[in-house]
Amino acid sequence: FALFMIPAGRLQDKIGPRKVSAFGAVMFFVSYGLAALVDRFPYPWWLVITYSVIGGIACGLTYACVAPPARKWFPDKPGLAISFGVSGFGLAALVLAPLKAEYLIPTHGIEGTFFIIAIITSLVSLFAAWLIRNPPAGWTPPGWKADNKAEKTIIVRQESIPKEMLRNPIFIIMWLAMAFVCAGGLICIGLIPSYGNLTLGLTPVKAALAMSIFAGFNGFGRPVAGLLGDRFGAVQVMIVTYIIQTMTFLFFHIFAVTLPTLYIASALLGWGYAVTLALFPA
Known part of the structure; x- marks a missing residue:
């Protein structure tokens, strides 16, 4: 993939x-x-x-x-x-x-x-x-200018050919950051149902519900993340989110020991995955 x-x-x-x-x-x-x-x-x-x-x-x-x-x-x-x-x-x-x-x-x-x-x-x-x-070549929304949001942008976006992109340190840092964050999300997708079923002794249906909560916050959270990123800046939203996500990962084994807390942890981790996949491409 x-x-x-x-x-x-x-x-x-x-x-x-x-x-x-x-x-x-x-x-x-x-x-x-x-x-x-x-x-x-x-x-x-x-x-x-x-x-x-x-x-x-x-x-x-x-x-x-x-x-x-x-x-x-x-x-x-x-x-x-x-x-x-x-x-x-x-x-x-x-x-x-x-x-x-x-x-x-x-x-x-x-x-x-x-x-x-x-x-x-x-x-x-x-x-x-x-x-x-x-859209047609050169198309822009009516009344929009490319510099309207420049003051809110930290990373300058420019078109690059592959060789230039691979030599750009900003690309390398962003690629590594997204790789590590996405790895955490994929681990959640693979292990949350098994954790609920084998560690907490939940039924397959209740364990699957934890995965559904993760997916719900992952899916529905993406438009919310995009809206917040456009409003406050993508980098700012990601910093706050990744602090929360890091704490959730570190204390997951202590916090997610009951059905409600597993669902809460799944929601927080799903939101972190949503922010990543919504704001990195933007």
Whole structure:
């Protein structure tokens, strides 16, 4: 997913976001559709290739086409526009986590669940790809000037070719910062349900609800983070958020020892992930 976003971003610059995201939608169907054959190929490598590799490529292709058009259409409110665009990525788990645990897997099994997700994901992604397009060259919102928000900006944004970008220390610092913060969010996604189930002894449904709370704050929090970033500055919002997130990670094993406190910790960590994915692209 992450590795393929780089060539996907370059590709959408050349041929446009619609074609790239449409191809990603097709790859989603291929990924989940092949993963649904796990009963015929009961080997770990099968899911690694189908679900992880092909699915990661599909995710990179589609996700790379969200932020660039949003920023081009709404340069006056980049944080809010981009955060709305990527909020669905976080909200998906809010719906799918309990749906899979309570209905899809018990009713249709792992194979059937993969196939259902293949159909839904590819159709929704194809429809979204049909909607995506870049504005005309040189387009700006009526009455907006590029220097309107310069006084609120700490980091100067400029277009760079890949070689220039990789030599820029600001890019390297931002890349490392986002990598570490996103790693924390991905750890949460992988471990919160297991922590609730195995450590706190919660039922699978209650443990999945903790993941849904994380996903809810991750998804719904992104537009809020974008709005706050446009209003107070992205860097200021991130500093406050990451202080809270750091404390939550450090004291998670002491604080999240009951059902309510697990849900509170999940909400705080979900908000931190929302701020990262909403404001870094902005």
